[in-house]
Structure formats: C-alpha cells, structure tokens
Amino acid sequence: MKPFIYLDHAATSWPKPPEVLQAMQKAMEEAAANPGRGSHQMAVKASRVLFEGRKALSQLFQVRNQNDIIFTYNTTEALNLAIKGLLQPGDRVVATMVEHNSVRRPLEYLKRVAGVQVDYIPVNGQGQLDMARLKAALEQRPKLVVSTHSSNLLGSLLPIAEIGELARRYGAVFLVDAAQSAGCLEIDVSAMNIDLLAFPGHKGLLGPQGTGGLYISPTVELEPLLHGGTGSQSEEKEQPTIRPDRYEAGTPNTPGIAGLKAGVDQVLKLTPRRIYEHEWELTQRIMEGLQSIAEIRILGPEAGQPRTGIVSFVSTERDSSEIAFKLDREYGIAVRAGMHCTPLAHEAVDTLQTGAVRISVGVNTTREEADAAIDAVREICSKLS
Known part of the structure; x- marks a missing residue:
C-alpha cells in the first residue's frame, strides 16, 4: 500500500x-x-x-x-x-x-x-x-x-x-x-x-x-x-x-x-493526559486552518474549548462524501464522511441531510499531516464544482 x-x-x-x-x-x-x-x-x-x-x-x-x-x-x-x-x-x-x-x-x-x-x-x-x-x-x-x-x-x-x-x-x-x-x-x-x-x-x-x-x-x-x-x-x-x-x-x-x-x-x-494534550493541539491547528475557508462550517465546541481529537465540518458548496472521496483519491488522506452512526447528533447540529466530513487525529499524527489535510481541503474548496 x-x-x-x-x-x-x-x-x-x-x-x-x-x-x-x-x-x-x-x-x-x-x-x-x-x-x-x-x-x-x-x-x-x-x-x-x-x-x-x-x-x-x-x-x-x-x-x-x-x-x-x-x-x-x-x-x-x-x-x-x-x-x-x-x-x-x-x-x-x-x-x-x-x-x-x-x-x-x-x-x-x-x-x-x-x-x-x-x-x-x-x-x-x-x-x-x-x-x-x-x-x-x-x-x-x-x-x-x-x-x-x-x-x-x-x-x-x-x-x-x-x-x-x-x-x-x-x-x-x-x-x-x-x-x-x-x-x-x-x-x-x-x-x-x-x-x-x-x-x-x-x-x-x-x-x-x-x-x-x-x-x-x-x-x-x-x-x-x-x-x-x-x-x-x-x-x-x-x-x-x-x-x-x-x-x-x-x-x-x-x-x-x-x-x-x-x-x-x-x-x-x-499517559492519557499527554495523549489528550497532543491531540487537542492538533485539533486546534486543524480548526484554525479550516476556519479560514469561507464555505466551511466546523461542528462542535468552539476553538480553545475542550474536545477529543475530532474535527467534523460541512461545506455550503460541496457534498461531504465528495470531499472525503477527493481527499482519499487525489491527496492520499483518509478521513470519514457521512452520518457517523449518530443521527440524533446530526439532528442537533442541523446536518441530518448533509452528513459531515470527520477528521480525527491520533497519538502518532503529526503537525505536517494536519497541515496537509488543511491545504488539501482548501484546494478542493477553491476548485469549481
């Protein structure tokens, strides 16, 4: 692979x-x-x-x-x-x-x-x-x-x-x-x-x-x-x-x-504490990068607030599955899109009809990988549909 x-x-x-x-x-x-x-x-x-x-x-x-x-x-x-x-x-x-x-x-x-x-x-x-x-x-x-x-x-x-x-x-x-x-x-x-x-x-x-x-x-x-x-x-x-x-x-x-x-x-x-701190730093980095993309709406806690290593977002212009597909096939970046087996949560944030793209980091994720994901989403969103 x-x-x-x-x-x-x-x-x-x-x-x-x-x-x-x-x-x-x-x-x-x-x-x-x-x-x-x-x-x-x-x-x-x-x-x-x-x-x-x-x-x-x-x-x-x-x-x-x-x-x-x-x-x-x-x-x-x-x-x-x-x-x-x-x-x-x-x-x-x-x-x-x-x-x-x-x-x-x-x-x-x-x-x-x-x-x-x-x-x-x-x-x-x-x-x-x-x-x-x-x-x-x-x-x-x-x-x-x-x-x-x-x-x-x-x-x-x-x-x-x-x-x-x-x-x-x-x-x-x-x-x-x-x-x-x-x-x-x-x-x-x-x-x-x-x-x-x-x-x-x-x-x-x-x-x-x-x-x-x-x-x-x-x-x-x-x-x-x-x-x-x-x-x-x-x-x-x-x-x-x-x-x-x-x-x-x-x-x-x-x-x-x-x-x-x-x-x-x-x-x-x-230690879970150090793992959390690492993942939280990366999620904040990803959120900051995605917030600069006009058509992107980030779900969940605002920047600076506690969260696990998950950043989900929707685009006002593009289907979530399309973004995830392009990230995988064109940029070699694996994320997940769809309903994430939690429809009531989607209902709570008004994404039941669109689903969402989910980026989730782990203990081995690097800043360079986070930045690559941000750049790829920005490039996808800059292209004409």
Missing part, C-alpha cells in the same frame, strides 16, 4: 505500535490454546494473557477487582450486554442526543419489544448537554442513565463525573460509552460514579480490532448476552455465577487480548 495520511482514528487507530504486533504473534506461537479449558502449559499461558490484560485495564480505569473487567469483541457488544442485561419491560432510561447507534438501536429495540421508555436529553450546537433537562428526567427515577463520554461526531466532552453524581443521587445505574475517550481521557470509575463502562480496544487503546470490554460494578448484576461454555461450573445447566466467566461464553480472542494489553501498556507509558 502506498504511503498516505491516516486521519480516521475515531474509527480505528493506525498504525498499531510494534509492541502490539509482537504480542499478538507471541500469543499465537506460545499461548494458542483455550484459556480456562485445560491445565496443560499452553492453556495456562493463554489464561495468563487474559489475566495480564485485565490487570492493565484495571490500572487504566482505576478498577479495584480486575474480574469486574469483561472482555468483548467491541464496544457495541459491551453496550448491548449492559443495556439488554440490565433492563426489564417497562423500565425507564435516560440517554443523550449524541449517542452512537450502538446505544440508540438497543434502546429502540427494547422500546419496541419490551415497552422500555427512553428520554433523549438534547445538546446545543457545541454538543453541550442540557443539564436542566437531565435533572428533570432523573426526577422520573429511571433505572439507567446512558451517556457517551465524547461525541464521535462533535468531539464534545460530556460532564461524566457530574452526570454520575446525579445518577447516584437518583438511584440510577450509570453506563458510559468510552468509545472516543478510553486512552485519551483519564477515567476513574469510582470517582466518576460509573457503574458500567464500555470501551473499545481498537481505538485509543491502540489494540487490534475485535477487542473491547465492559467494566461491571460489583453492585450491578446483568443477565448474560451469550450462554455457553466457560470452562467453569461445567456441570451446571445455567451460566456460571462467578465473574468474569458469567459473561464470557465461548473461546476468547486471546491473541487480540495480548495485543490489547500491549496497546494499553503504551497508553499507560505515554
């Missing part, structure tokens, strides 16, 4: 650290057996891979008991486990208008088949949550509050600690979607009153695709999403009651988890 500039880190981070690739290869060579299903040496090594992975994630998220970390294949599976495993017919849920479809679609499914009531709290044009509306909704005593930590369209940060405190006050379980924040924002599940934390391995944690997880507070019990073999309590006809086995039926992605652990190690070494 010829060299190109990769600015789609909000979807999947790339390139992966060499340590991730090395860890995965080592797992395939030395720990390729089924963890927890045998007592021979290779099975024990495979179990050790999972143990070390949970340990690293527990350190990152300040989790006291690593067995409360459940491995999944992505954030979507983790969110489905949390939502479908908790809610019962007739329950009430409070969510936000910037939720990804991985939250909205399970909620709408339960709304249709189980009469679950869902309130979506609006945000303003900068992606800031209407806290007065949130408090009013919480007075209805919902069973669950769901919030993304950062909008995957706007890059805006939601006040997770404040929402968590309110959820606790009103007796609701608090679920956080950390798809865009894990790895670049500091997360302390206890300090933030987070009961359920869904996270991907393949984005800010620098791991491979097919990895992710869910933190489940010891005070919360979920119905398993999958039922099957776990290697424990095999004589029982029901799923095991112990964690993490209860929620991890079937053979896990051991090589992937080895890579995820290596990615988390790199995040811990760099």
